[in-house]
Amino acid sequence: MKLKTIKKIFQSGLNNFRRQGSLTLATLFVIFIAVILGSSLFMFKGAVSFLTAELQEKVDLSVFFKENTSRSEIFKLEQKLTQFPEVKKVEYISPETAYKSFVETHENDPYLKALEAIEINPFLASIHIQAHSASQYGVISIFLKQPEFQDIIYEVNDSKRAVIIERLSAFTSNVNTLGIGLIISLGLMAVLVTFNTLRLTIFSQKEEIGIMRLVGAKDSFIQGPFLVQGVLCGFFAALLSFILFYGTLFFVRGQLQDLFLGFNLFEFFQTNLLAIISLQLTIGIGLGLISSIFAIRKYLKA
Amino acid sequence: MIKVQNTTKIYPPNLTKTTKIALSDVSFEVKDGEFLTISGRSGAGKTTILKIISAQEKPTKGKIFFDNQNISQFKDKDIHKLRQKIGFIFQDYKLLSYKTVFENIAYSLEVTEFKDDLIEKEVGEVLELVGLENQADYFPGELSGGEKQRTAIARALIHRPKVILADEPTGNLDPYHSRDILKMLLKINQLGATIILATHSKEIINSLQKRVITLQDGKIIKDEPRGRFIL
Numbered sequence: 001m002k003l004k005t006i007k008k009i010f011q012s013g014l015n016n017f018r019r020q021g022s023l024t025l026a027t028l029f030v031i032f033i034a035v036i037l038g039s040s041l042f043m044f045k046g047a048v049s050f051l052t053a054e055l056q057e058k059v060d061l062s063v064f065f066k067e068n069t070s071r072s073e074i075f076k077l078e079q080k081l082t083q084f085p086e087v088k089k090v091e092y093i094s095p096e097t098a099y100k101s102f103v104e105t106h107e108n109d110p111y112l113k114a115l116e117a118i119e120i121n122p123f124l125a126s127i128h129i130q131a132h133s134a135s136q137y138g139v140i141s142i143f144l145k146q147p148e149f150q151d152i153i154y155e156v157n158d159s160k161r162a163v164i165i166e167r168l169s170a171f172t173s174n175v176n177t178l179g180i181g182l183i184i185s186l187g188l189m190a191v192l193v194t195f196n197t198l199r200l201t202i203f204s205q206k207e208e209i210g211i212m213r214l215v216g217a218k219d220s221f222i223q224g225p226f227l228v229q230g231v232l233c234g235f236f237a238a239l240l241s242f243i244l245f246y247g248t249l250f251f252v253r254g255q256l257q258d259l260f261l262g263f264n265l266f267e268f269f270q271t272n273l274l275a276i277i278s279l280q281l282t283i284g285i286g287l288g289l290i291s292s293i294f295a296i297r298k299y300l301k302a
Numbered sequence: 303m304i305k306v307q308n309t310t311k312i313y314p315p316n317l318t319k320t321t322k323i324a325l326s327d328v329s330f331e332v333k334d335g336e337f338l339t340i341s342g343r344s345g346a347g348k349t350t351i352l353k354i355i356s357a358q359e360k361p362t363k364g365k366i367f368f369d370n371q372n373i374s375q376f377k378d379k380d381i382h383k384l385r386q387k388i389g390f391i392f393q394d395y396k397l398l399s400y401k402t403v404f405e406n407i408a409y410s411l412e413v414t415e416f417k418d419d420l421i422e423k424e425v426g427e428v429l430e431l432v433g434l435e436n437q438a439d440y441f442p443g444e445l446s447g448g449e450k451q452r453t454a455i456a457r458a459l460i461h462r463p464k465v466i467l468a469d470e471p472t473g474n475l476d477p478y479h480s481r482d483i484l485k486m487l488l489k490i491n492q493l494g495a496t497i498i499l500a501t502h503s504k505e506i507i508n509s510l511q512k513r514v515i516t517l518q519d520g521k522i523i524k525d526e527p528r529g530r531f532i533l
């Protein structure tokens with residue numbers, strides 16, 4: 001095909017885009033919704049994986065040892081724990097390290113004065129255990145409750161955490177079910193709305209395509225402007241939704257951080273800017289192309 | 303040359319209660335440069351003949367030749383080659399509603415990958431010929447019936463087709479504009495185009511003094527070289 005013909009086709013597609021106001025608006029709107037849904041899901045997934053990682057990072061199990069427990073006894077327990085497939089990391093904290101970090105974190109604090117006053121180190125040796133996921137702490141704390149360890153263990157502080165851990169694993173699985181449910185229902189909605197708009201589009205173009213064939217246009221010549229029109233709709237839908245996301249997140253970035261337990265959606269948006277832009281353009285232009293192909297295919301075989 | 307051989311058209315192709323024989327065993331030839339009028343009452347089959355010649359409808363029986371080519375042998379994707387040799391004028395204009403007058407006319411040239419600067423010039427000339435030079439940027443929705451019809455005629459002429467099929471081109475026009483359009487068709491005919499005009503207007507047929515085929519219930523009842531309105 002000649003360059004001139006391509007220019008013609010592009011010009012004609014642009015004209016259709018501008019002149020077929022209501023059609024353009026309807027198509028643009030549907031694609032816009034789909035792009036919004038797609039990017040929301042992307043951000044939602046980002047938020048969920050951030051939260052899960054964050055919470056799992058924060059949860060650990062601390063085992064405090066009785067005052068006279070030797071380092072080698074603790075080491076033996078550590079060895080046993082690291083054999084567990086559930087255990088990701090075991091960290092030993094000596095009384096001295098505990099003291100130092102207390103001093104560091106409590107500078108200018110009245111507690112520190114009190115500590116200095118008693119002139120002994122009141123901290124116990126401890127190990128901090130991290131599992132791969134929140135639901136795995138149960139197994140570990142059952143293991144630690146065995147009688148053979150009760151001589152050396154002063155306290156396993158899962159008493160409060162157990163509840164949190166349980167809640168957390170419930171929350172994580174809820175979030176996953178919710179995510180899957182959301183994906184399915186939003187996806188279904190997008191497909192339904194797109195399909196219905198397309199049916200309208202197809203119907204309104206039937207007559208025009210018939211005339212074009214009648215005056216001797218070949219199929220590729222008819223198809224071209226429609227594809228251009230579809231791509232333009234998709235491009236503008238992507239652009240609009242990008243502006244909407246950027247604007248909204250920018251203005252509510254403060255409130256969002258509280259709502260998402262410290263997850264900064266705006267920051268996430270900014271660091272994943274390229275991925276989000278490509279996602280939006282792909283969804284937008286992809287749907288625009290598919291919709292225009294569907295809209296005319298039927299009438300090109302007359 | 304166009305040859306219609308023993309052609310029958312039944313709507314729809316399978317037998318139902320509403321089955322209609324639109325054409326029954328019709329045969330005739332149209333020579334290059336001829337001006338043929340097809341006459342007949344409403345429902346006689348005039349439009350059906352034009353549709354079959356331009357491959358918009360397939361004949362149920364029979365063969366149609368366009369320049370010795372059997373048009374039923376055209377593949378779907380090659381139909382545009384046949385259509386580019388024909389200029390169409392319809393009673394309901396069939397203009398592209400999202401294109402201006404200029405673009406509607408230029409479209410007939412664009413489909414043949416005509417040169418751009420020539421398109422400007424040729425469309426300008428034809429617009430003048432049909433008296434629409436001031437409405438070039440109007441959309442069909444902004445035109446009167448007569449102006450739409452003149453746009454359609456300009457589109458049918460612009461690519462200098464061998465054949466012009468005109469279906470009731472004056473049906474929506476006042477006598478003044480009707481005469482204008484007939485004059486235009488005669489002029490194009492003198493320049494060498496074959497014209498097939500379908501009409502049920504007594505005045506037009508009697509004033510043209512050209513060959514007339516008269517149809518009744520899908521059959522040719524008369525085919526005269528200098529025909530008159532007989533119904």
Ligand SMILES: Nc1ncnc2c1ncn2[C@@H]1O[C@H](COP(=O)(O)OP(=O)(O)OP(=O)(O)O)[C@@H](O)[C@H]1O
Pocket residue numbers: 313314322323324342343344345346347348349350351502
């Ligand atoms: N698509 C169709 N489906 C079924 N019947 C049809 C179809 N097109 C035409 N017919 C029938 O075929 C017959 C011939 O129709 P045609 O349009 O050729 O008539 P015509 O001579 O052009 O009439 P008019 O002067 O009213 O335009 C009519 O009885 C019509 O009802």
Ligand SMILES: [Mg+2]
Pocket residue numbers: 348349350469
């Ligand atoms: Mg008719």
